[in-house]
Amino acid sequence: xxxxxxxxxxxxxxxxxxxxxxxxxxxxxxxxxxxxxxxxxxxxxxxxxxxxxxxxxxxxxxxxxxxxxxxxxxxxxxxxxxxxxxxxxxxxxxxxxxxxxxxxxxxxxxxxxxxxxxxxxxxxxxxxxxxxxxxxxxxxxxxxxxxxxxxxxxxxxxxxxxxxxxxxxxxxxxxxxxxxxxxxxxxxxxxxxxxxx
Numbered sequence: 001x002x003x004x005x006x007x008x009x010x011x012x013x014x015x016x017x018x019x020x021x022x023x024x025x026x027x028x029x030x031x032x033x034x035x036x037x038x039x040x041x042x043x044x045x046x047x048x049x050x051x052x053x054x055x056x057x058x059x060x061x062x063x064x065x066x067x068x069x070x071x072x073x074x075x076x077x078x079x080x081x082x083x084x085x086x087x088x089x090x091x092x093x094x095x096x097x098x099x100x101x102x103x104x105x106x107x108x109x110x111x112x113x114x115x116x117x118x119x120x121x122x123x124x125x126x127x128x129x130x131x132x133x134x135x136x137x138x139x140x141x142x143x144x145x146x147x148x149x150x151x152x153x154x155x156x157x158x159x160x161x162x163x164x165x166x167x168x169x170x171x172x173x174x175x176x177x178x179x180x181x182x183x184x185x186x187x188x189x190x191x192x193x194x195x196x197x
Contacts, residue, residue, distance in 0.1 A: 003029050031068030042066045042156045043177050047073065047135070049095060049159040054167025055081045057095075064097045064133040064156060071099030071133040079137055081163060086142040091163045094138045094148055096155040104128030 004025045006018060046062020058078050064071040084093055103126035110120040135158070140149040151157055156177055162169040 003032070030070075034065055034070060035068035039065070040067060041177075044097060044133075044156060044158060044174075047097065047133075047158050049161075049171050049173065051168050051171060052078065055085060057081065057161070057168070057171070059095065059135055059158075062133065064099050066099055066156070069099065069131055071097075071131045073097075073133040073135065077135055079135075081137070081161070081168065084137065084139045085163055085167065086146075086165055088165060089142055089144045090146040090169070091142045092140040092146045092148045093161045093163060094140070094151060094157055095159045095161065096136060096138055096151055097158050098134050098155045100132060100134065102130050102132055104130050 004021075006022045006025060008014060008018070042065065044062055044064050046060050047064075048060040048062070050058050050060070052058050056078060058076050059073070060076055061073050063073070079095075081093065084091065105128075106124045106126045108122050108124045109127075111123045113119055113121045138149050138151065138155075140146055146162070148160055157174045158177075159174060160172045162172075
């Protein structure tokens, strides 16, 4: 698909879809830059996991990059592990991320419903579309030799947590999927590598 620039002309009867296309074309071009010049593989920035207490973690804001689109987590998030703690031995819990698009918060604005009379009417609509980085915990099976659970296709592993009955034993970030170093992540370096997770 070619890169597209929306054009307007004097005295044109502009359609609402024309203005929406401006954002779509610009967003698509940015997706192509990430996909072609940075990496086609999924990776994340930020999202640093910290232990708050023996059974709670916090995850810093960050972004998920996946085949071009960028999804953001704009605030620190907290997760309780109380209900996931093993009863006698050990358990591995994975923190994963995935992206989706949602409508922004609706706003009320005036709309011209009668051009001839200038009659205005308030209507509520969502004027933005958000790409959100979602986070969740995936628990493994309690075992004397615990292993990480399977991660669903489309999710990216952010961190692995080893738990004991008394709380968090260790937190290991997924460094393999951190931001690619300059000169090692672009298309020229990766050839035809595609998204594997």
